[in-house]
Every structure is written in C-alpha cells, then in structure tokens.
Amino acid sequence: MAAWLLGVQTLRIQPYQLPPLGPHDVKVSIKALGICGSDVHHFKTMRCANFIVKKPMVIGHECAGIIEAIGSEVKNLAPGDRVALEPGISCSRCNLCKNGRYNLCREMRFFGSPPTNGSLANKVVHPASLCYKLPENVSLEEGAMCEPLSVGVHACRRAQVGPETTVLILGAGPIGLITLLAARAFGAPRVVMTDVDESRLAIAKSLGADELIQVSTEMKDASEEVVNVQTAMGSGIDVTFDCVGYNKTMTTALNATRSGGKVCLIGLALSEMTIPLTPAAAREVDVIGIFRYRNTWPLCLDFLKTGKIDVKPLITHRFKFTQEDVDAAFETSARGGNAIKCMFNL
Amino acid sequence: MGSQGDAKNGGEENMAAWLVAVNTLKIQPFELPSLGPHDVRVRMKAVGICGSDVHYLKTLRCAHFVVEEPMVIGHECAGIIEEIGSEVTHLVPGDRVALEPGISCWRCSYCKQGSYNLCPEMKFFATPPVHGSLANQVVHPADLCFKLPDDISLEEGAMCEPLSVGVHACRRANVGPETNVLIMGAGPIGLVALLAARAFGAPRVVIVDVDEFRLSVAKDLGASETVQVSTKAEDVAGEVDLIKKAMGEAVDITLDCAGFTKTMTTALNVTRPGGKVCLVGMGHNEMTVPLTPAAAREVDVVGVFRYKNTWPLCIDFLRSGKIDVKPLITHRFGFSQKEVEDAFETSARGGSAIKVMFNL
Numbered sequence: 001m002a003a004w005l006l007g008v009q010t011l012r013i014q015p016y017q018l019p020p021l022g023p024h025d026v027k028v029s030i031k032a033l034g035i036c037g038s039d040v041h042h043f044k045t046m047r048c049a050n051f052i053v054k055k056p057m058v059i060g061h062e063c064a065g066i067i068e069a070i071g072s073e074v075k076n077l078a079p080g081d082r083v084a085l086e087p088g089i090s091c092s093r094c095n096l097c098k099n100g101r102y103n104l105c106r107e108m109r110f111f112g113s114p115p116t117n118g119s120l121a122n123k124v125v126h127p128a129s130l131c132y133k134l135p136e137n138v139s140l141e142e143g144a145m146c147e148p149l150s151v152g153v154h155a156c157r158r159a160q161v162g163p164e165t166t167v168l169i170l171g172a173g174p175i176g177l178i179t180l181l182a183a184r185a186f187g188a189p190r191v192v193m194t195d196v197d198e199s200r201l202a203i204a205k206s207l208g209a210d211e212l213i214q215v216s217t218e219m220k221d222a223s224e225e226v227v228n229v230q231t232a233m234g235s236g237i238d239v240t241f242d243c244v245g246y247n248k249t250m251t252t253a254l255n256a257t258r259s260g261g262k263v264c265l266i267g268l269a270l271s272e273m274t275i276p277l278t279p280a281a282a283r284e285v286d287v288i289g290i291f292r293y294r295n296t297w298p299l300c301l302d303f304l305k306t307g308k309i310d311v312k313p314l315i316t317h318r319f320k321f322t323q324e325d326v327d328a329a330f331e332t333s334a335r336g337g338n339a340i341k342c343m344f345n346l
Numbered sequence: 347m348g349s350q351g352d353a354k355n356g357g358e359e360n361m362a363a364w365l366v367a368v369n370t371l372k373i374q375p376f377e378l379p380s381l382g383p384h385d386v387r388v389r390m391k392a393v394g395i396c397g398s399d400v401h402y403l404k405t406l407r408c409a410h411f412v413v414e415e416p417m418v419i420g421h422e423c424a425g426i427i428e429e430i431g432s433e434v435t436h437l438v439p440g441d442r443v444a445l446e447p448g449i450s451c452w453r454c455s456y457c458k459q460g461s462y463n464l465c466p467e468m469k470f471f472a473t474p475p476v477h478g479s480l481a482n483q484v485v486h487p488a489d490l491c492f493k494l495p496d497d498i499s500l501e502e503g504a505m506c507e508p509l510s511v512g513v514h515a516c517r518r519a520n521v522g523p524e525t526n527v528l529i530m531g532a533g534p535i536g537l538v539a540l541l542a543a544r545a546f547g548a549p550r551v552v553i554v555d556v557d558e559f560r561l562s563v564a565k566d567l568g569a570s571e572t573v574q575v576s577t578k579a580e581d582v583a584g585e586v587d588l589i590k591k592a593m594g595e596a597v598d599i600t601l602d603c604a605g606f607t608k609t610m611t612t613a614l615n616v617t618r619p620g621g622k623v624c625l626v627g628m629g630h631n632e633m634t635v636p637l638t639p640a641a642a643r644e645v646d647v648v649g650v651f652r653y654k655n656t657w658p659l660c661i662d663f664l665r666s667g668k669i670d671v672k673p674l675i676t677h678r679f680g681f682s683q684k685e686v687e688d689a690f691e692t693s694a695r696g697g698s699a700i701k702v703m704f705n706l
Binding site: 049096101103104106158245250259260265268269270271272273274275276277278279280281282283284285286287288289290291 | 456461463464518605620628629630631632634635636637639640641642643644646647648649650651
C-alpha cells in the first residue's frame with residue numbers, strides 16, 4: 001500500500017504494485033518517512049516549479065527502512081540491513097553525471113517528483129547503490145532525516161563553509177535549522193540566524209546558533225536589519241544562506257555579506273526577484289545556487305554517528321501509516337509554526 | 347629628492363586635465379607630491395578614456411563615489427620613467443611602463459589574502475578623491491609600474507587596464523579550453539572580454555549586441571558567432587534560442603558586459619546547469635531577474651570589481667600576440683584643451699568609437 005496523491009489536497013492509501021527487482025536493486029520495507037515542504041506543495045497545488053502532477057502519484061521521499069530482498073548482483077547489503085535512501089536515480093551516462101554533478105541530470109527520476117512515484121509506502125524497490133547502511137547507533141528516523149540534512153550539507157560544501165567562515169542564516173524553518181546544524185558540523189565559528197517567528201528562533205538557539213535576530217516581512221526594515229545582523233556577527237559575514245528566498249531576504253543577504261563573500265540561495269520561493277544584484281557583484285559577492293544534493297549520505301551518516309549533528313530535536317510530530325494520520329500529518333506539516341519535521345513511523 | 351615647486355617635476359610646470367564641474371574639463375597646473383623612496387615619476391604618453399571617466403564628467407559621480415572637489419581625470423595609462431625613488435631597483439629612467447591605477451593599503455585582511463582589489467582604503471586614479479593620470483607627469487609606486495617589452499607600444503600598455511577587467515572576469519568565471527563562452531555586449535568591455543576569453547582558450551565565443559557595427563568588430567576580433575539582439579524584454583525567449591543555436595553546444599559561461607535586467611535575464615536563462623554567469627557591466631543597480639530558477643539549476647553568479655594581479659599576464663598576452671588590442675583604438679587625440687573636450691565627446695558618443703586614446 002502507498003499514499004497516492006490523486007488531486008488537490010487529496011491523498012489516499014491505495015495498493016501500490018512494485019516493479020520487479022532488478023539485479024542491482026533492493027526491496028526495502030519503509031519504516032520512517034518525513035514530510036518535506038515540496039511534498040506539501042505538490043499536495044496543495046499538484047505542482048512544484050516545473051514539475052506537474054498529471055496522474056496519480058505516490059507522495060514522499062525522505063525515508064529509511066529495512067532491506068527485505070536483494071538483487072542478484074548486490075554485494076554490500078543483505079536482508080535485515082537498516083538503510084537510509086537517497087531518492088534520486090540519475091542516468092549515469094550524460095556529461096553532468098559523468099562529471100559528478102548528477103543532481104543536475106536531466107533524466108533524473110526522483111521519489112515524489114512527478115511522474116516518479118514516491119516512497120510513502122509499505123515497500124519500495126530502489127537501486128542498492130542509493131541505499132546507505134545505518135550505523136548501529138543511528139535510528140531509522142535519523143536515517144530519514146539524512147535527506148533534508150543533505151540539502152544543508154550540499155549548501156555548506158558549495159558555499160565552502162569551514163572553520164574560518166562566519167555564517168548568517170536567513171530563515172529558521174526546517175531547512176534553516178538543518179543548515180545551522182550542517183554549518184556547525186563544518187566548523188563555522190559563528191552562526192547568526194534570523195526569522196520572523198520568535199519560537200523558531202528559540203529552537204535555533206537551543207540547536208547552537210550564536211545570535212538570533214527577529215526580523216519583519218517589510219522591505220523598509222531591510223537596511224536596519226542589515227546593520228543588526230552585521231552587529232550581531234561582530235566581524236564580516238563570509239557566507240549567507242537564504243533559506244527563505246524572497247526579495248527581502250535576498251536583498252538583506254546581498255547587502256549584509258562582506259566583499260568577496262558568498263550568498264547561497266537555498267529557499268525556492270519566487271520565480272523572479274527584484275534585488276540589488278549589481279552593487280553586490282561589484283563587491284565580488286557571489287551568488288551560489290543549490291539543487292538538492294550529491295554524494296552527501298556518507299557524510300551525513302558520519303555526522304550522525306559521531307554526534308557532530310543531532311537531528312532528533314527537529315522531529316516534532318509523529319504519525320502512523322493510516323488514512324486518518326496521513327491526512328492529519330499533511331495538515332500539521334502545512335501549518336508550520338511549531339511543526340518542524342513531521343515523521344511517519346510505518 | 348628635490349626642493350619645492352618646478353624642480354620636483356624636472357623643471358617644467360606639470361599640467362593635467364581637471365574635472366572642475368559637470369561636463370567641464372580644464373587643463374590646469376597639477377602639482378606633484380614629492381617622490382617617496384618606493385615611488386617613480388612617470389611622464390605620461392598614452393591615456394585611454396573609460397566609461398567611468400565619461401560618467402564622472404557627465405554626473406560628477408559613479409555609483410557611490412562622488413566628486414566633491416576638482417579632480418584630475420583618467421586612469422588607463424602608460425608612460426616613460428623620468429625619475430626613481432631611492433629604494434627602487436627594478437626600474438630606471440627611460441623605461442617604458444604600463445601603470446596599474448590602484449594603490450591598496452597592504453595591511454588589511456583583503457590585501458594580505460591577495461584580494462587587494464577589494465581593499466576598503468584603495469586609492470585609485472580618478473576615483474574621487476584621488477587624482478587621475480591624464481597629466482604630463484604623475485608620481486606612482488614603482489611596484490605598480492610594469493615594464494613594457496620593446497615590441498609593445500605605449501598605447502598597448504595603456505590598454506592593459508581595460509584588458510585587465512576582461513582577464514580578471516575570465517579568471518573568476520574559470521574560462522578555459524573546455525568552456526564555451528557567451529558575451530553580452532560588444533562595447534569596449536565586451537570586446538576585451540572576447541579577447542581575454544580566446545586567450546584563455548575558450549573553444550567557442552558567441553557575442554551579442556544591439557549594434558551591427560560593434561558586432562562586425564567582434565567578428566573581426568575572433569568571435570565564433572555574433573547575434574544581434576534588441577533592448578526589448580519580450581524578446582528574451584527568442585534570443586535565448588538564437589544564442590543556443592549560435593553556440594551549437596551548451597553555454598558554460600556567460601559574461602554580462604552590459605549589466606541590464608534584460609541581459610542578466612538572458613544570461614540566467616541561457617547558461618547551462620552548473621554553469622556561471624559573471625556580471626561585469628554595471629548598467630542597472632536593482633534588477634528584477636529570474637534568479638531562483640537559475641539558482642535551482644546551480645547556475646552561479648560571480649561578480650567582478652576591477653582586477654588583481656593582471657598586468658604581467660596582460661603584457662604576456664600582448665607580447666606573444668595571443669591578444670591584439672590595437673584594433674580597439676579607434677580615435678586618437680593630443681593633449682590640448684580643445685582635444686580633451688573633443689575626445690570625451692567622441693567617447694561618450696559610443697557607436698563607432700571604441701577606445702579613444704590620448705597621445706601626450
């Protein structure tokens with residue numbers, strides 16, 4: 001059985017027939033699955049950017065489970081192994097894949113991105129090479145958290161976060177918070193965070209942010225907020241992560257980051273933005289883009305195993321795999337507020 | 347080194363082109379500072395006019411730099427060493443040199459990490475309040491004067507400055523033997539970017555502009571293909587298609603040497619996933635652009651501010667013939683009141699005037 005997206009705001013648990021097990025595939029019994037903002041977006045609008053849901057599609061992609069069966073050529077996994085799943089199957093033949101940037105593959109088949117079925121299901125079939133064995137001390141829920149955590153890890157890599165880079169994070173939602181965890185794990189000496197919501201800032205503080213600044217949604221407050229974040233940082237801001245993606249946040253980011261620094265745009269809110277790009281470019285502030293992640297699971301699992309990152313506080317709500325709970329879970333996740341990560345336990 | 351007044355300048359009154367008011371340049375005396383131990387005194391021989399010089403003339407400002415008192419104009423220059431400071435060992439009187447305009451502090455973290463172009467204390471010829479170099483003579487640090495090979499002219503030496511902008515952009519955008527490059531704008535900066543991109547080994551360079559003449563110059567200078575475009579926002583989608591056809595393969599790097607909303611929109615849309623857009627031109631301050639879809643394809647936007655450590659490479663490109671800047675020098679003027687006025691008028695006109703050069 002799986003949770004199928006049939007129409008706007010309509011999810012139904014229905015039978016889901018699995019494809020046959022290929023020689024390099026594994027069959028996984030899904031045990032933990034988190035809801036992502038993109039899942040909610042597909043749920044509410046039947047689309048997400050250029051992805052349009054044209055026929056019923058299984059939802060969900062942040063998952064972990066237990067191996068049930070392995071294909072004939074699979075050597076490094078066995079039934080019973082607990083694994084975290086990387087959702088996207090790339091083609092391995094195009095130039096982008098061959099140059100290691102497989103996240104940009106045009107033929108990418110990604111759980112829950114139409115038309116590829118997702119993984120909020122009892123079982124899925126998936127390439128073994130995209131299933132990563134969990135260390136003993138890492139739970140299945142933590143395994144499912146590797147997916148959102150990967151976004152933060154990939155962003156920190158692209159923005160070259162390290163022991164000498166001060167970091168500003170705009171937005172303390174689920175993505176802002178895992179970016180905070182990733183930035184600290186990469187050694188960032190100081191992290192300042194902003195949000196409009198006080199309770200989310202409190203969570204950020206408990207997760208290790210050095211300073212929190214509450215901001216508004218009004219563009220007219222931008223210049224003052226730039227001064228506030230720079231003062232809170234104390235020294236130049238080397239890297240800013242915009243985990244929101246609005247005109248105001250990008251404007252703040254471009255103006256607050258020091259010359260020669262980087263702004264990493266993670267939040268995908270608007271199609272077009274009105275921003276002071278030229279003055280920032282004329283200070284050699286570069287804008288780095290992010291699309292999902294690549295080669296991040298091993299590092300995420302290492303961070304979790306060693307305790308460098310603790311994702312457990314982010315899991316605020318738990319649900320079972322029933323029709324009623326599926327509906328409630330999506331409603332809760334869409335609500336935002338004190339709901340950070342809603343997790344299914346199957 | 348010498349006493350006050352004329353003796354400092356080798357016995358002549360030093361004259362310079364002063365920006366005294368909007369649209370008002372006057373050739374007037376320019377008293378030189380004394381020669382420090384690490385300085386040289388240079389007799390100016392060739393000075394080119396930059397778009398920023400024209401902007402200062404017309405508006406007395408450029409971005410946040412404001413001309414508050416009379417200032418000598420000009421910064422793209424080369425000349426002959428007249429006198430050297432007591433600690434200068436690598437130059438002698440008579441040497442022909444190209445000058446790098448900006449004196450940085452060498453103490454801040456930017457300078458110490460090699461990004462001296464971003465130094466907050468930068469003193470740059472003709473960026474207020476620092477005097478420029480359209481003068482008979484200037485005093486300048488010896489380490490910012492680069493000796494020209496015998497077969498490189500003083501005019502080519504002066505061209506090292508704009509060429510440096512193209513070279514720095516190619517470095518920041520990682521132009522190389524595997525990167526197909528699109529250049530937006532075939533003005534003086536687009537053209538030096540073209541020359542630099544080819545010198546860096548770019549296999550294919552497509553250049554676009556609204557002006558047919560400028561595109562023909564670009565073709566002569568080695569552009570693989572040219573595409574004439576409009577200034578209308580609604581033409582973006584069609585132009586993206588034309589550019590892709592002209593390139594034949596994916597656009598790896600786009601250098602926007604115009605810097606307008608339309609050119610950045612085109613750049614962000616046409617560059618391949620994982621590619622780079624380098625914003626060189628400073629047309630619009632605030633732009634409404636499709637940044638998010640580009641960021642979601644990992645198209646990065648890199649900025650440039652002037653250049654750093656580019657003169658040795660520029661001189662090498664000129665010496666080896668990998669770059670020929672001479673075709674860009676379209677108009678020449680002498681150093682007199684009337685010619686200074688005519689020169690700036692010609693440069694401001696644009697069109698067939700690419701680089702206007704003073705010969706002193």
